[in-house]
Amino acid sequence: MTSPYNNKENITDKSSDVVWHNATVTSEQRAEQKKQKPVVLWFTGLSGSGKSTVANAVEAKLMALGKHSYLLDGDNVRHGLNKDLGFSDADRIENIRRIGEVAKLFVDSGSIVLTAFISPFISDRQQVRDLLEHDQFLEVFIDTPLEVCESRDPKGLYKKARSGEIKNFTGISSDYEAPLNPEIHVKTAEFSIEQCAEQIVDALIERKYFSF
Incomplete structure (x- = not known):
């Protein structure tokens, strides 16, 4: 049986009858409250670069500062x-589209949102950026060499990818398009998790996302 969610015609017909509801409380008021x-x-x-680990450390620091945040982790x-969704290019694109929304x-x-996803394609990351205002999206490139990620291999995924057990694995059998001009550039192979987290929080303060 075909799922109605996979029927583009059904989705299009339904969307034409949906009207945006304007809330009484504005996003500006929510931000001001926080x-x-x-x-x-x-x-x-x-994979294995340290995205989730660093993001968790950043959120802990934000919590300690009394800030309102939420972490969306890929897994x-x-x-x-x-x-x-699977891990084909099409499914990866849809995965990121949903997360962007x-x-x-x-x-x-009014929250500070942390998202930890491989998100291998530049076009998909740009699509999410385009959903938001110009100052509401900061690309944080966790720039860790492939050989370092593979040596860590915390989930054993690189080993499986090398043996052919996992298809379409980013960095091995599927491309990763590194950011060209990330707002924040983090190198976990050179600095500790604590130092990386501090770098990101300092960048938020410098850019005036909050003060204390």
Whole structure:
């Protein structure tokens, strides 16, 4: 049986009857309540680069500073919202599209959103950026050499990819397009997790997303 969610005609017909509902409370009011400027910190990098680890460390620091944030992790999202998606190029694109829309909702709530996804394609990351205002998206490139990521291999994925057990694995059998001009450039092979997290929080303060 074909799912109605895979029927583009059904989706198009349904969308034409949907009208945007304007909320009484504005995004500006939500941000003012939280005493911060909402933003998406889009962590991108190879598997094993340290995206989730650094993002978790950043969120802990934000919590300690009394800031309102939420972390969307690639693996966690695939357990629920995106559990119907695989790892083909098409599914990776849809995975990022959905996350972009969810991140936009969190920004509207006034939150600082951290997203930790490989997100291998420049065009997909740009698509998410285009959903938001110019100062609501910061690309955080977790720039870790492939050989370092593969030596870490915390989930044993590189080993499986090298043996052919995993197809379309980024960095091995599928391309990763590194950011050309990331707002924040982090090198986990050269600095500790603590130092990387401090670099990112300092960048937020310098760019006036919050003060304390």
